[in-house]
Amino acid sequence: MSEQVTGAQSLIRSLEAAGTTDIFGIPGGAILPAYDPLMDSTIRHILVRHEQGAGHAAQGYAAATGRVGVCMATSGPGATNLVTPLADAHMDSVPLVAVTGQVGASMIGTDAFQEADIRGITMPITKHNFLVTDPAEIPRTVAEAFYIASTGRPGPVLVDVAKSALQATTTFAWPSELNLPGYRPVTRPHSKQIREAARLILEARRPVLYVGGGCIRAGAARELKVLAELTGMPVVTTLMARGAFPDSHPQHLGMPGMHGTVAAVAGLQRSDLIISLGARFDDRVTGNLDSFAPGARVIHADIDPAEIGKNRAVDVPIVGDCREVISDLVVALTAEADAGHTGDYEGWVEFLAGVKKKYPLGYDVPAGELAPQYVLERLGAIAGPEAVYCAGVGQHQMWAAHFVGYEHPNTWINSGGLGTMGYAVPAAMGAKVGRPDATVWAIDGDG
Numbered sequence: 001m002s003e004q005v006t007g008a009q010s011l012i013r014s015l016e017a018a019g020t021t022d023i024f025g026i027p028g029g030a031i032l033p034a035y036d037p038l039m040d041s042t043i044r045h046i047l048v049r050h051e052q053g054a055g056h057a058a059q060g061y062a063a064a065t066g067r068v069g070v071c072m073a074t075s076g077p078g079a080t081n082l083v084t085p086l087a088d089a090h091m092d093s094v095p096l097v098a099v100t101g102q103v104g105a106s107m108i109g110t111d112a113f114q115e116a117d118i119r120g121i122t123m124p125i126t127k128h129n130f131l132v133t134d135p136a137e138i139p140r141t142v143a144e145a146f147y148i149a150s151t152g153r154p155g156p157v158l159v160d161v162a163k164s165a166l167q168a169t170t171t172f173a174w175p176s177e178l179n180l181p182g183y184r185p186v187t188r189p190h191s192k193q194i195r196e197a198a199r200l201i202l203e204a205r206r207p208v209l210y211v212g213g214g215c216i217r218a219g220a221a222r223e224l225k226v227l228a229e230l231t232g233m234p235v236v237t238t239l240m241a242r243g244a245f246p247d248s249h250p251q252h253l254g255m256p257g258m259h260g261t262v263a264a265v266a267g268l269q270r271s272d273l274i275i276s277l278g279a280r281f282d283d284r285v286t287g288n289l290d291s292f293a294p295g296a297r298v299i300h301a302d303i304d305p306a307e308i309g310k311n312r313a314v315d316v317p318i319v320g321d322c323r324e325v326i327s328d329l330v331v332a333l334t335a336e337a338d339a340g341h342t343g344d345y346e347g348w349v350e351f352l353a354g355v356k357k358k359y360p361l362g363y364d365v366p367a368g369e370l371a372p373q374y375v376l377e378r379l380g381a382i383a384g385p386e387a388v389y390c391a392g393v394g395q396h397q398m399w400a401a402h403f404v405g406y407e408h409p410n411t412w413i414n415s416g417g418l419g420t421m422g423y424a425v426p427a428a429m430g431a432k433v434g435r436p437d438a439t440v441w442a443i444d445g446d447g
Contacts, residue, residue, distance in 0.1 A: 007135030008033040008166040014142035024054040028074025030101030033166040053426040055085020060430030076114030087125040089156040091417025096156035104164035105133040127155030135170035152185030153304040189320030198332040204273035213240030214278015220323035221409040236264040243406035257285035262359035281311040380404035387439040392424035396445030
C-alpha cells in the first residue's frame with residue numbers, strides 16, 4: 001500500500017530521488033510548506049541573501065561538478081528574482097532545476113498577493129517549465145525536469161508548484177521510466193557526416209579546431225586532446241571552453257575573438273577549414289560575420305541542431321554529443337592514418353607558431369603599481385591548475401581568462417553569454433559546495 005504524504009513531502013522525496021544533495025534558496029509564503037520536510041531530509045539547504053544569488057550559486061555548483069544545480073524560491077518577487085540566473089544558465093547551457101512556490105490553484109489568475117506568471121515569464125529563457133497544481137504529478141514532474149535539464153543540450157528547467165498542491169495529501173510514487181513525446185536528443189552522430197568531415201580534414205592545409213563550451217558540458221576534454229594530437233591541428237578555445245584543452249599544450253593558440261590572442265584570431269581568419277566543436281560562432285568571436293574567416297569551409301558539430309548554420313553557413317553539419325563526435329572522428333582519422341592518409345599541416349603549424357612567438361600574450365607593466373594581469377598571473381601560479389576560478393563580468397573577466405592558465409575542464413566558471421555582473425561570489429560559493437576539497441577563487445572587479 002502506498003504511503004500517504006503531503007505534496008511538500010513528495011517534492012522533497014522527489015528531489016532526493018533525483019540525486020539532489022544541496023539546494024540554494026530562501027523561504028517564503030508559497031514555498032514554505034516544503035521547508036518542513038526539508039528539515040528532515042538528507043538534502044542540505046543553503047540560505048542565501050537574495051534569490052538571484054541562489055540561482056548563480058546553483059550555476060556554479062553545476063559548472064564545477066557537471067551535475068544539476070538546484071535552487072528554490074517563493075512566488076511573485078522570489079520567483080522573478082530567479083529570472084536573471086535562469087537566462088544566464090540558458091545562454092551558457094548550464095543544467096539547472098529551479099523550484100518555485102506559486103499561489104494556491106484556485107487563486108491563479110486572480111492577481112492574488114505575490115502571484116506572478118513565472119511559467120509564462122520564463123518560457124523564452126528555460127529549456128522547459130512546468131506548473132504543478134495536482135500533488136500526484138510532483139514526482140513525475142521533478143523526474144522529467146532533471147532529465148530534460150541534464151540531457152541533450154543542458155539548460156535550466158523551472159518547476160512551479162502551487163501552494164495548495166504542497167499542502168494537499170497524495171501518494172508518493174517515483175516513476176520507473178520516463179516517456180517524453182517529442183523530446184529525443186540526438187547524441188550519436190551520423191556516420192556519413194563523420195566520413196565527410198574526415199575527408200575535409202585530410203584535404204585541408206590550414207585547419208583549426210574551434211572549441212566551445214559544448215566540449216566542457218559533454219566531458220570531452222580527454223577525447224579532444226587525442227584528436228588534436230592525432231592530427232596535429234592547432235586549437236583555439238572560446239571563453240566558455242577555457243580548460244577544455246591545456247593552455248600549456250604547444251598546439252593551443254589561446255582564446256579567439258575580440259578579446260583573443262593574436263595567434264588565435266589569425267588562425268581562424270586565415271584558416272581554410274574550421275572544425276567547430278560545441279561552439280556557436282558568437283558575435284564576440286566572429287565580429288562582422290561577412291568578414292570572418294572568409295576562406296574557410298566549416299564543419300559544425302553541436303548537440304543542438306538549432307545552432308548549426310544559425311550564424312555561419314556550414315559545409316558539414318554534425319548533430320551529436322561532442323564526446324561522441326570527437327570519438328568517432330578519432331576512429332575515422334586513425335583508420336585513414338593506418339591506410340597512409342594523413343593531413344599536411346606542417347607549414348601552417350610553423351606559421352602560427354611564428355605568430356604566437358612574435359605576438360605573445362602580455363601586458364604593460366605600470367611604474368610603481370601592480371598590474372591586474374600580473375596579480376592574476378601570480379594567483380594562477382600560486383593556486384595552481386587544480387583550483388577553480390569563478391569570474392565576474394568585465395575586463396577582469398578577460399584578464400582572468402587569459403592570465404591564470406587553465407589545464408583542466410570545469411576549473412573556469414563565468415557568465416559568458418548573458419554577462420551578468422555580480423555572478424562571481426555566489427557562483428564561487430556554489431562551486432565550493434559542489435567541490436568542497438577544491439580551492440575556489442572568486443575574481444571580481446568593477447566592470
